Amino acid sequence: MAELSLKNVSKSFGSYEIIRNACLDIADGEFVVFVGPSGCGKSTLLRMIAGLEHITHGEIRIGDEVVNDVEPADRGIAMVFQSYALYPHMTVEENLSFGLRMTGNPKADTERRVQRVVDILQIRELMKRRPKQLSGGQRQRVAIGRAIVREPRVFLFDEPLSNLDAELRVQMRVEISRLHKELGTTMIYVTHDQTEAMTLANKIVVLRGGNIEQIGAPLDLYDNPANQFVAGFVGSPKMNFMSAEVVGVETGNVTLMLSNQGNVRLTLPLKDTPPAVGDKVTLGVRPEHFTNADGGIANLTVKVDVAEHLGNTSYIYANVASGEQLIIEREESRHDKTRDTLTVAIKSSHALLFDSAGNRLQ
Numbered sequence: 001m002a003e004l005s006l007k008n009v010s011k012s013f014g015s016y017e018i019i020r021n022a023c024l025d026i027a028d029g030e031f032v033v034f035v036g037p038s039g040c041g042k043s044t045l046l047r048m049i050a051g052l053e054h055i056t057h058g059e060i061r062i063g064d065e066v067v068n069d070v071e072p073a074d075r076g077i078a079m080v081f082q083s084y085a086l087y088p089h090m091t092v093e094e095n096l097s098f099g100l101r102m103t104g105n106p107k108a109d110t111e112r113r114v115q116r117v118v119d120i121l122q123i124r125e126l127m128k129r130r131p132k133q134l135s136g137g138q139r140q141r142v143a144i145g146r147a148i149v150r151e152p153r154v155f156l157f158d159e160p161l162s163n164l165d166a167e168l169r170v171q172m173r174v175e176i177s178r179l180h181k182e183l184g185t186t187m188i189y190v191t192h193d194q195t196e197a198m199t200l201a202n203k204i205v206v207l208r209g210g211n212i213e214q215i216g217a218p219l220d221l222y223d224n225p226a227n228q229f230v231a232g233f234v235g236s237p238k239m240n241f242m243s244a245e246v247v248g249v250e251t252g253n254v255t256l257m258l259s260n261q262g263n264v265r266l267t268l269p270l271k272d273t274p275p276a277v278g279d280k281v282t283l284g285v286r287p288e289h290f291t292n293a294d295g296g297i298a299n300l301t302v303k304v305d306v307a308e309h310l311g312n313t314s315y316i317y318a319n320v321a322s323g324e325q326l327i328i329e330r331e332e333s334r335h336d337k338t339r340d341t342l343t344v345a346i347k348s349s350h351a352l353l354f355d356s357a358g359n360r361l362q
């Protein structure tokens, strides 16, 4: 088990900078999740921690050791990939013990470690099978088992569940969470899946174009995104963004006109230095932060485009005249249908404001 830190870590491939000045502190036993759009550098960052990519600048520490020049095998990390990479001609048991046998680990200790994995992952009945006789979920369990037998200081996971169907993903997600509680080992996990990020992480790192945009606890990022990018990236369905113009500024308050929502006006509290009258800003409202007409600060009249009724809740995709689409959650209405006209209000305490560069105004 170990803490891990990145200090000003950068990575270039040729003249193309993939990771820029990444700084990150991970405490011993933390579960950290990297999220961000495709190509933003998540896997590269993970591979640098693993030692599979050299870093161009900066310092990576695991425990109290700088590992920049330490070979992957000597870093005390174990990595689990999306593709299981099991040896096809070996049984599960042989797959689990292979790495330890190769390094000359004493036989009794190898057996003890394999037995422990079998107990933790409950895979006793699979031990004599070969990978092709296993389901996708079982293969991934074995791949995770192969990481556990190494008793690493840090586990690295790169989208380990993305080949699995929806139901198995949920099951494996719960297993990984249980595994983390049981082992207490530091874990770093890359995913595209919002639910995995929100439920597994103690800490989420949001990346964009090689930069760390924000680091925080899942609900902190959800409630208090640092900028419009993080606000739009964390949460599913996504936060709505509405173009607005500042039409009035008083101490502690700003009045906006929603230019694409029938010029509706609303006033929000604002602690920061306020923008100036005439400035273009963006109002951010999560789908669940709409309420019934007159229940909030501004009434918007919208036309239902698509209504998704999920049973416990409904998502309404609504169009407004100027073409901005809104996603509105309506827990208590299962009856809205295409072409209905709805009036909804915004819950003021949850609305967020961003300047034209996407920075948060609070």
Ligand SMILES: Nc1ncnc2c1ncn2[C@@H]1O[C@H](COP(=O)(O)OP(=O)(O)OP(=O)(O)O)[C@@H](O)[C@H]1O
Binding pocket: 013, 018, 036, 037, 038, 039, 040, 041, 042, 043, 044, 045
């Ligand atoms: N060996 C390489 N040589 C040159 N460019 C590379 C190399 N490996 C990755 N890249 C580039 O680095 C960027 C980051 O890639 P990376 O695989 O880290 O993204 P990612 O966030 O993991 O994306 P995804 O979500 O699609 O897996 C991409 O633009 C990619 O094309």
Ligand SMILES: [Mg+2]
Binding pocket: 042, 043, 044
């Ligand atoms: Mg990747």
